[in-house]
Amino acid sequence: MNANEYDVILERLSRRNFLRTGSAALAATALAATTTLRGQERANTQAAEHDRSASDPGPEDSALLNENPNSNTPPPTDHGDMVPLWYSFDLVKKRIEEGGWTHEVTQRELPSSKDISGVNMRLTAGSYRELHWHTADEWAYVLYGKARVTVMAPDGLMFIGDVSEGDLWLFPAGYPHSIQGLDPDGTEFLLVFNQGNFSEDGTMLLSEWMAHTPAEVLMKNFGLGRAALATLPTAPLYIFPGAVPANTVAQDQDEIGGAKVISPNPHTFKMRSMAPTKSTDGGEVRIVDSSNFPLSTHVAAGLVTLKPGAMRELHWHPHSSEWQYWISGQGRMTVFFPVDNARTVDFKANDVGYVPSNAGHYIENTGETDAVFLEMLASDNFEDVSLNQWLRRLPAQMVQAHLGFDKTSLAKIPDEKRGIV
Ligand code: MN
Ligand code: MN
Secondary structure (H helix, E strand, C coil): CCHHHHHHHHHHHHHHHCCCCCHHHHHHHHHHHHCCHHHHHHHHHHHCCCEEEEECCCCCCCCHHHCCCHHHCCCCCCCCCCCCCCHHHHHHCCEEEEEEEEEEEEECCCCCCCCEEEEEEEECCCCCEEEEEECCCEEEEEEEEEEEEECCCCCCCEEEEEEEEEECEEECCCCCCEEEEECCEEEEEEEEEECCCCCCCCCCEEEHHHHCHHHHHHHHHHHHHHHHHHHHHCCCCCEEEECCCCCCCHHHHHCCCCCEECCCCCCCCEECCCCCCCCCCCCEEEEEECCCCEEEEEEEEEEECCCCCCCCEECCCCCCEEEEEEEECCCEEEEEEEECCEEEEEEEEEEEEEEECCCCEEEEEEECCEEEEEEECCCCCCCEEEEEHHHHCCHHHHHHHHCCCCCCHHHHCCCCCECCC
């Protein structure tokens, strides 16, 4: 534990003092907070001396406790019972193939997330994710390196494009596609599907279809003789090594027939390098949905950067649950949901978060570096309601009747949806 983390805990203890001065709960919750401290730090924490109720003398996994201070010892404002809000890609098994690996966080791992699931995949340079299609839309964000993607629409128009870190792609359900790692070191990316129970293992693979179709039918369909079928794969390819393409994208496009077969609709989008949708002293939000990327009719995304100490303001999403992927930094989130339920969880890179539709929440950067995460909605447009904006659009008398804020206090609340405070 470094000095800053220690200060943060002391600050939380003093905040508890403010909220619950004199209450028995204070000593208990303060003591529980300090059970994550060790050695001299534990001895130095005065609150630990007063009440044995929250003591935890048995075994503990101090690494997990130190990574999840709010999850383990919730703020006193937490209450009740909440659906699961957290999982991590670092807890799910990797399926490792020659050429890369894949693993996924779906409804099996995060049962509350019925609208969205995610896959994290790595392809080394030249390696392919086999030609395939599936029943969900595929939205992807490149976390590392470079890749070439291809996708064909039902009308036969083909898209071929290269993506690099910070870019996204969108393949509508049923559109056949491929992904290939490029030089110098392939790629790693996040896939987001608009189905909670989607599995990356349940895709239509070209190799499997061939293996399950009678040879005579394949010969008739392709107009080929039996000898030509001898090279067909006998087992699923899924992820497999290949050569980095010799062609540029333009050469590939020429080779397949040029402008008359090339899709006019871009399936890729430069998300991280776009101008911020919202920018404040506390950070930036970039939003990509069907308003600026017309193909994205089932997935809306916000790429959020929070500077240290900054916070995604109190808000909710009126018509979609939220699925988060944490790219870097750390933070905490509290989700409020009736009746009388609130739960706080901590996040680090490679973690997944979930917020039920309409549930009020904030996300606070609790670290010393930028917190960067994706806020994903299974929707055609990214909509949120800002508590600050709502309060400022109400008559002052009404706000005072509910919260007791006088006009001077009310005037200090941001009067617009800032996104980040
Ligand atoms: Mn796919
Ligand atoms: Mn949100």
